[in-house]
Amino acid sequence: MATLKQEQNLKLGQKLSPKQILFTRLLEVPSFQLEQRIQQELVDNPALEIADYDEDDKNDKKNEKEYDLTSDTPPDNGQDTEQENDIPEYEYETENEMMDFFSDDEDNDALYRHISNYSPDDEEREMPIVSNDSFLETMKRQLGMFQFNEEDHQTAEYILGNIDESGYLQRNAKEISNDLLFNMNIRVTPEKIEQIIQQIIHRIEPAGVGATNLQECLLLQLERMPKNPTTALATGIIAKTFPEFTNKNYDKIRTKMRCSDEDFRKAMALLVKLDPKPGYTNNDIEREAAYISPDFVVYYDDKTGHLELSMPKYNIPELCVRKAYRNLFEEIREKKNISKNERKIAMDFVRQKVTAAEWFIESLNQRENTLFRTMESIIDYQRTFFQTGDETTIKPMILKNIAKKIGMNISTVSRITSSKYVLTPYGMYPLKFFFSESMEKEGEEVSSREIKKIIQDTIQEEDKNKPLTDDELRNILKKKGYNIARRTVAKYREQMGFMPSRMRK
Helix, strand or coil, rough: CCCCCCCCCCCCCCCCCCCHHHHHHHHCCCHHHHHHHHHHHHHCCCCCCEECHHHHHHHHCCCCCEEECCCCCCCCCCCCCCCCCHHHCCCCHHHHHHHHHCCCCCCCCCCCCCCCCCCCCCCCCCCCCCCCCHHHHHHHHHHCCCCCCHHHHHHHHHHHHHHHHCCEEECCCCHHHHHHHHHHCCCHHHHHHHHHHHHHHHHHHCCCCECCCHHHHHHHHHCCCCCCHHHHHHHHHHHCCHHHHCCCCCHHHHHCCCCCCHHHHHHCCCCCCCCCCCHHHHHHHHHCCCCCCCCCCEEEEEECCEEEEEECCCCCCCCCEECCHHHHHHHHHHCCCCHHHHHHHHHHHHHHHHHHHHHHHHHHHHHHHHHHHHHHHHHCCCCHHHHHHCHHHCCCCCCHHHHHHHHCCHHHHHHHHHCCCEEECEEEHHHHHHHCEEEEEEEEEEEEEHHHHHHHHHHHCCCCCCCCCCCHHCCCCCCCEECCCCCHHHHHHHCCCCHHHHCCC
C-alpha cells in the first residue's frame, strides 16, 4: 500500500501581473484598431472617460510623436529602457489613502494621466482609410441574384456563415442540417443542403468559394473557364493526378496524362493562376486597411538627409480617470444605512475600477512609447534603406537585435512587429520585412533579403526562351561573392513565387 507523505519543494517561476498582460495585449493591436479597443474599455469601465481639456491646456502640450532622426543614434524620447514588469502598481490599503486619491487637489495628476497623440503645432497629414463590405456581406448580397423561397434563403445564408476567411466550407451537409434544426428550428435534409451548395453557393463570386478542400476549389474555378484543350488538360491534372500535382511530380503527371511538353506547360501556366484561397481576395481588402493605415510614417528629406518618424493620430482620444468617482466614493463612505461589509464591497468596487482605468491609461502610454522606441531602433539599424529605398542595403537583423537595443525581451518585440506597418517614401512595408537571416559574403555578413533581391532581378531579366536553372543562379551568386547551396537558391526562389526553370519558358 502506498504511503502518503508531505514534502516541500522550492520552485522558481515567473508570472505576468494583470497589468503586464494588459500591456502585452495592447502591444499586439494595430493602431487603426486601437480606437475600437479604447471604446470598448470606455463601455466596460465607468471610471474611465475621454479627457476634456481647454485650449490653454492643449497649447501647453508638446509634440510627442514626431522626431528628427538625423543623427546615427536615435534621439532620447524621454523614456528609459525599463522592462515591462517595472510598471508601478497602485494600491490603497486604507480608506484614508483612498480619500487622498480622491482629494480636490487639482495638481493630483493621478486623475489625469493620459495619452497625448497630438499638439496644435502638428501638421495634419491625413492617411487614407479603406471602407469595404466584409467577405460574408459580399457573398450574402449575391444571393439576391437567385430565386428561392425564404427557407432556402435562410439556409444559404447559414451555409455562407460557415465559410472561413480562406473561402472554404468548414462543415458538411449533415452537420449544417443538425445546426439549422437545433439553432433556427429549420428542418432541411442534407441532400437539400448539398443541392443549395452546388446550385447557389458554388455559383457566387469569387470562383471556388464554398469548396471543402483544395482539389474541389481548383476544379470549381476551372469549371467557369472557357472550354478548350488547355482547360480540359488542366482539369484532368487536378481530377486525376492531384497527389502528384501537390508533390510537384511533373514527370509523373506528363506520363499519366500522356501530353506533350508544350501542352503540359500551357496547362500548368493556367493552374498557377488559380487562387488556392479565394476568400483572401476579398478578405485582404479588410485586412489591408492596416496596409493603408500605417502604424508609423517615415519621411525623408533628400536635400538635408534628415529622417523624420511620426505615428498617425487617427481618432485615438485622450483618456483620464473620471473625477465624478470622487463624489461616488464619498457618498459610499458617508452612507449610514449600509453595513460595514457592504461599504467595504462598494469601496473596493470603486477602487478596482479606478485602478483598472489607471492601468489602461498607463498601458496605452507605455504601448505608444514602446512602439516608438522599437521603430526608432529599426530605422537606426536599417538607416541606409530608409534613406535610399534600396532593398539590397537591408542588414541582417533578428528580433534579438532590437530587443537588446530597446531593453525588452524577444517576445515583446515579436508582438510589436506583428501586424504593424510603416509607410516610407518607397512604399508600405510590414515591420517583419526588415528582419532577415544572416548570410556570408566574402567573410562579411549580409542579409538573405539582399540575396533574394538579386535572384528576383536576375529571373526577371533572364532570357524567357532559356530560363536560368537553380545551378546557374547559384553560379551567378557565387561570382558576386555569395557562396550558398543550390537548395538554398531553390528555397528562396519558391518563397518569392517563381516556378522552376522548365516551367518559366
